[in-house]
Amino acid sequence: MDELYTVPAQTRIGHVHLKVSDLARSLDFYCGLLGFELTTRYGRQAAFVSAGGYHHHIGLNTWHSEGEPPASVRSPGLYHTAIVYPTRRDLAVIFDRLRKAQYPLTGASDHGVSEALYLDDPDRNGVELYWDRPKEQWPYFPDGSLNMYTRTLDLNGLLAELG
Structure with missing residues (x-):
């Protein structure tokens, strides 16, 4: 090695x-x-x-x-499965679907490079639904390194994608 x-x-x-x-x-x-x-x-x-x-x-x-209970959130294992949607509008469509089904989100974040919705499946496996912004829109620090952050996602702005 x-x-x-x-x-x-x-x-x-x-x-x-x-x-x-x-x-x-x-x-x-x-x-x-x-x-x-x-x-x-x-x-x-x-x-x-x-x-x-x-x-x-x-x-x-x-x-x-x-028939087994979900794993403890404190135990090692998968944090979440991330599912990438092709466009922001596609993310808005699934958000609207979740909202209408009254399925609870555990979070909604703008990471600069992407926008993401977080939820748990029925076994409390974490699921991230997101879309990537075009690379030319990603934020960078002055030294050229990637500036990923976590800010609250504007859910009304996301829904506005649906017209």
């Missing part, structure tokens, strides 16, 4: 696979509320969902977790 290695720039995170306690309830959330498509299901034990016909972006299984 003497040689410095840098992961290739085209590398991406392919999918997340979550342990859930109730597969039907999780499918209601990820497909019914968020709008992912079910690509395949293995009985009551596992399912795979995606956007745009990909084989899967999210895997859900109950192999070791069926």
Whole structure:
């Protein structure tokens, strides 16, 4: 391990696979509320969902977790799954959908480089729904380093995207 290695720039995170306690309830959330498509299901034990016909972006299984309570927020594990929307308007559409369903948010932030909505799935797995601003709009410090911050997201301004 003497040689410095840098992961290739085209590398991406392919999918997340979550342990859930109730597969039907999780499918209601990820497909019914968020709008992912079910690509395949293995009985009551596992399912795979995606956007745009990909084989899967999210895997859900109950192999070791069926009927179990959520993990403690203080225990190690996944902080959140981040789902990137292509445009600010797309983020506004899902926000409006969540609002109309009265699904609670845990936060809403402007990070300079992105705008994000935060919520928990039915098993208290964190979910971030966001869109990236174009790179040329990202804020930088005078020394050229990226100035990411956390400010309150203007939710009314986001909804204004819907006309």
